[in-house]
Amino acid sequence: MSNEAVLHAHSGAHDGHEDHSHEHHHQSFISKYVFSQDHKMIAKQFLITGMVWAVLGGFMSVLFRLQLGYPDANFPWLETILGKWAKGGHISPEAYYALVTTHGTVLVFFVLTAGLSGTFANFLIPLQIGARDMASPFMNMLSYWFFFAASIVMLSSIFVETGPFSGGWTAYPPLSALGDASPGSKSGMDLWIVSMALFVVSSLLGGLNYIATILNMRTKGMSMTRLPLTIWALFFTAVLGVLSFPVLFSGFILLIFDRNFGTSFYLSDIFINGVGALPNEGGSAILYQHLFWFLGHPEVYIILLPAMGMVSEILSVNSRKPIFGYMAMIGSLFAIAILAFLVWAHHMFVTGLNPFLGSVFVLLTLLIAVPSAIKVFNWLTTLWKGNIRFTPGMLFAIGFVSLFISGGLTGIWLGNSALDIHLHDTYFVIAHFHIVMGVASMFGMFAGIYHWFPKMYGRFMNNTLAYIHFWVTFAGAYMIFWPMHYEGLAGMPRRYYDYSIWESFKQFQDLNQFISLVAMIVFAVQFLFLFNFFYSIFKGRKVTTMNPWEANTLEWTAPIHPGHGNWPGEIPEVYRWAYDYGKDGVDFIPQTTPVGADESVEH
Amino acid sequence: MTTTVPQRVSKNIHPHKFVMWVAMGGIIMMFAGLTSAYIVKKNQSSWLQFDLPIEFYYSTAVIVISSISMFLSAKAIKAGKFSQYKIMISITAMLGIIFILLQYLGFKDLQARNIAIVGPKSNSAASFLFVITFLHMMHVLGGVIALLVFWVKAIRSSVEKSSLMSVEVMGTYWHFVGVLWIYLFLFYNWIG
Structure with a gap:
């Protein structure tokens, strides 16, 4: 209903009981491609x-x-x-x-x-x-x-x-x-x-x-427990966003007042070169940091969770195996979503935070390792003894798992307030967050694009280009960010403009040059992807079956080019969870297939 | 798949109503952020103590009454009493406008007492009061605009079935901004 x-x-024209495809005749270019509500x-x-x-x-x-x-x-x-x-x-x-x-x-x-x-x-x-x-x-x-x-x-x-x-x-x-x-x-x-x-x-x-x-x-x-994990991940992502972005907004509002209306929320009697002392009194810049990081930390999970969800789905489809520990996956997403709100001050260990308070945030931060480890374990066990199809989407999904492990481990270092005193604001931090959140999520995004491209445009992307794109990006990501760990451990600070004038950091000149070179190569390779993407929209190999990946989820029961309304006629009904792969010797059983009389019971 | 899918009836609330509830969660987070910042700031140096403007007491009463008239207008449209609905919804909108005016007079009152709310001489205590109250005013203003749209619709056309749900959503929001103000009012009095 x-x-x-x-x-x-x-859009009054739509009726659930008629074929939607012919409606395109009524749509103007503007309502279809620009101000679309589809x-x-x-x-x-x-x-x-x-x-x-x-x-x-x-x-x-x-x-x-x-x-x-x-x-x-x-x-x-x-x-x-x-x-x-x-x-x-x-x-x-x-x-x-x-x-x-x-x-x-x-x-x-x-x-x-x-x-x-x-x-x-x-x-x-x-x-x-x-x-x-x-x-x-x-x-x-x-x-x-x-x-x-x-x-x-x-x-x-x-x-x-x-x-x-x-x-x-x-x-x-x-x-x-x-x-x-x-x-x-x-x-x-x-x-x-x-x-x-x-x-x-x-x-x-x-x-x-x-x-x-x-x-x-x-x-x-x-039912909620029949949802694909992508949807669970996107659900928690949305909850995090709705609860944390307003707090960032409140921080911005105070900032606007300080900036434009002379209030003293964040500003105090700072002395500026060429201007003199400010008339402001008693503001606290740390207050902004609290408001910012209350969004800022959930934000990293807003970025990461969709990638996690898509990777879970793609790994299961291409391993031809049910996802390992479905309920544990939901539970760990939930745990991450809760913990996301309780760890923001680990970005602020060196702001003069009370050390006791810091230790509470250390504990809560390290707790995130538990749900993260559950997820990694489940991804690896999903792959274990799977009948793996190395599609480009699958490669990027596996790459995501690799990066998430590598980047996640350094999170355990940084989550310790004592270690953080040394590592804070060094290249170690840059290496950590780029691998675990930046590149990993980019990999999740690439995995999603390669996997769902046939549903989006009714064509396939080119595999050869995709494989080159994957291997260069994957190797490049490690070559760019792995050396930064060493630089960071040696104390090389972030944000500096020129390290060659520092006796302590001169030694990294060659390494920096290497990183820059790889970064340029990896950037250039992304144009292969872009070319592949746009070329395939118009000229890619056409999808001829509704379910090219032989997946169970509902999007593959919709027509190859679904109209606004997605399914002509009735919306399909669902009888099972999304991960019946290899059950009772059947390769895959879509969610729309009713449970057979002689089917084994577990899920 | 070919069998008729029975319509999923009424166990779930309407998505638009649900969207409003989730949005209210977001708005609560924003004010939670601001009031926590208020508490943090209050415990730091140079916090100005002053009495809340008397207008805020009046405005609290006004918004409580407007909640009642909102409730009555929803009740009227449910009972099919369209003329009563028109009266009640316009009363609610008027009370909303009065509320905003009273808040404005409250700020004037502060200025008259030489308590600067913005500018170089301002103290964070007054600035916080202003910013939080101002943001709440903006939410009330949004509600008033929506109420006026309802009012214009009511004058122009007769009762439509579909508008019942949207009046309910409107009512939910209006009661919410009312409760939000009562929270802020208690907060100012309790903490400030």
């Missing part, structure tokens, strides 16, 4: 916008890696594209910090939050739970357009005279609160905060929809 109600309420089109909009940002954000990292790898070299072409920010072909310190900041903001929020969960929550939730669309397709459309507006504002900040914000993606005051603190703190910061406010609205609108859709609009027979 809810399903029909929603489509009726918003969750599948919105998903593609999120994906392609995310890709644009990934290219921009990735290119920024190439630029600042040039500085780190070749601090003495001049690249005249840099002046051509960056102008005054790279006088004489040498990136200026201001530009360096602006690049690092924008790279972080863009990758964390625009690529791995909007691009990842925006794409796959929109695409998979209605298709995998058996719904015609989201609870509110209109809000869903708004969610994308708020993200688009945020993108435009962020993009425009790159072009203002004083440059984009340059105080780090965390936007700590006083750099973010005082226009006089640095060039990037002027209008670049204004645009940054407007963009982020729009982004928060986008995330909230999306998250509300995902939760309501999953809880209310499942098809008949689709």
Whole structure:
């Protein structure tokens, strides 16, 4: 009833009992491709916008890696594209910090939050739970357009005279609160905060929809414990977003007041060179850090959980085995979601935090190892003795598991407040979070794209290009970030512009050069993926069967090119969980197959 | 798959109503964040003590009454008493506007007592009071705009079946901002 109600309420033409495919004749270009309310089109909009940002954000990292790898070299072409920010072909310190900041903001929020969960929550939730669309397709459309507006504002900040914000993606005051603190703190910061406010609205609108859709609009027979793990992961992701983004927003509001209306929430009587002492009194910059990290930590799980969910699904499909420990997987997702809210101060061990309080956060942080280990164990046991099909999606899923293990282990180091005193703000931290959250989630995203591309566009991507893309990216990711652990252990700090002038860090010059070189190669290889993606949309091998991967979930029971409403006629009914692979000697049993009389009972 | 799928009836709440509940969870988190920041800040140095503006007491009464009129308008539309619904929904909107005006007068009152809420001379105590109250005002304003839309719809057309659900969603939100204000009011009095 809810399903029909929603489509009726918003686009009267849709009727659950008729064939949807012929409706395309009535849709204009604008309503089909631009202001679309179809969750599948919105998903593609999120994906392609995310890709644009990934290219921009990735290119920024190439630029600042040039500085780190070749601090003495001049690249005249840099002046051509960056102008005054790279006088004489040498990136200026201001530009360096602006690049690092924008790279972080863009990758964390625009690529791995909007691009990842925006794409796959929109695409998979209605298709995998058996719904015609989201609870509110209109809000869903708004969610994308708020993200688009945020993108435009962020993009425009790159072009203002004083440059984009340059105080780090965390936007700590006083750099973010005082226009006089640095060039990037002027209008670049204004645009940054407007963009982020729009982004928060986008995330909230999306998250509300995902939760309501999953809880209310499942098809008949689709109980919560029959949901594919992708949906569980996207559900917890949305819950985390809805509960933590508003707190970030409250932190931003106080920041706006400090910045523009002279209040003293974060600012105190700081002395600025050339300006003098501020009239502010008694503000606390640490207060901002608490509000920021209360979002900031859940944010890493907002990024990671969708990847975990998709990887679970892809591993099971391509191992031709049920996922190992389905309930444990849900339980560990739940545990991670709860713990996500209780560990934020581990980002703040060196802020003068009370050591006793710190020890509580150490304990809670290390507890995350438990659900994480459960997940890793279950992924490995799903692979164990599986009849593995090494599709590109599968390779990226296995790559995800590898990266999650490697990056997760260093999390145990950093979670200790005593060790963190040495490791904080070193390259060790960069290595840790890039592997465990950045690259791992990118791998989850690639896995998802390769796996669901046939459902999105009715064609396959090219496998050869995909394999090259995988192996170079996988090897490259380790070659870039593994050496950073050594640099970090040796005390090499983050965020420095030029290490060659430091006696202690000069020794890493060659290593930095190596990292930069690999980073450029890996960046270049992503264009193989992009070419593969866009070429395959139009020219890829056509999908000829509804279920090319022989998977159990509902999206593969929809037509190859589903219309708005997803299923012509009735929504299929569900009789079993999503992981009946190799049961009773049958390779796979879709969720829509009724349980046979002589079937064995377990699940 | 070919057999008719029986309609899933009414065990679940309508998705739009559910969306409102989840959104309220998000709004609660935002105010929880702000009021915790308030507590943290209060325990640090130079916190100004002052009495809450008297207007806030009046506005509390106004928003409680508006909740009652909202309740009555939902009740009226359920009973099919359309003219009563029109009156009640417009009363609710009016009370919402009065609430916002009273909050504004409350800020004026602070200024009259030389307590700066923004600017270089401001103290965080007053700034916090202003920012939190202002954000709540914005939520009430959103509600008032929605109420006015309902009111215009009610004048223009006759009763529609579908509007019952949206009136219920509206009522949920309106009671929520009311309760939220009562929480803030108690918070200011208890902590501040």
